Amino acid sequence: MTRHLWALAAVLLTAGLTAVGLGLRGPGGPPQPPAWAATARPVDHGGPVLPRSLPVRVAIPSIGVSAPLIRLGLDADGSVQVPAADRPGEAGWYDRGPTPGERGAAVLLGHVDSPKGAAVFYDLGRLRPGHRVEVTRADGRVAVFTVESVERVAKDRFPTGRVYGPLDHAGLRLVTCGGSFDRAARSYRDNIIVYAAETSVR
Template identity: 65%
Template sequence: MAPVLARSEPRRLDVPRIGVHVPLSRLGLNADGTVQVPPVDRPEQAGWYAHGYTPGERGASVILGHVDGGGREGVFHELGRMRRGDAISVTRADGSVATFVVRSVEQVPKNRFPSQRVYGPLDHAGLRLVTCGGGFDRRTGHYTSNVIVYARLT
């Protein structure tokens, strides 16, 4: 049986391959029902989607961050460099550390975002790291794709 941990909110994210070592904020939903993201003027921040699973629980825990913002690189600027087998650690409120291994990385057009695969139920403890990617559409002021890292608790 796959390992799982009791519910405990995440406090810190460490992704050695891309030099990410940051505290995590809580994210919810916007008024229109879309998932909140960290403030774009603070691109160094990452946040955990608090209406979902905590890292280590059975299910998909989702952490979001910007690729850039305010003319600066964001916390997930190098997320597309992640590879299968890379380690990700999340320090939790109970003092435990949930360690995940990357299973896959994909870039998908925003209009084909795989919501079910990112937020849907799982039979194991999973982690998703999500940021923007692809080309930048100057007309809309947004990137055209998302980069998504899929990881599993070890």
């Protein structure tokens, strides 16, 4: 694994997507995926591979998400940027990786909650294999992805290679926080990760 990927792993385990929510939707916290959703459902990886074009919006019809996408890079200390906590309706695209529709794993990051309540990816744990994720690009094309699996993993076991590693097709990963909330650390203990593959373009 490259030094760059290990740096990303360290960031996600410490600063990335920790969220500052206080369980405003009740003691149960945000929705969590069932264990069976982590078993990949076969999806045709033969969708068209597109040239690079910046993503501008993400839509997830099954959970009512329609949100603008901002660019996320690295901060001066080498940590990955995250969307601003005071703008919980935004998600971000990690701009050191492929754009959605290009060959490789495009990564979108979003908070699960904020001091204002539920954030853009609060319901990510409700996604199931077969659900659709649509990303509108600056070139006017919409890359349509089909969810293959949804998993909840402890932050100290974040699967960096699976999330950021190379692919032979156009893939998408959605990442947010999940699991129980550690009030002392003001952070969720786990991550929810959605794996998807592009299946069409319109």
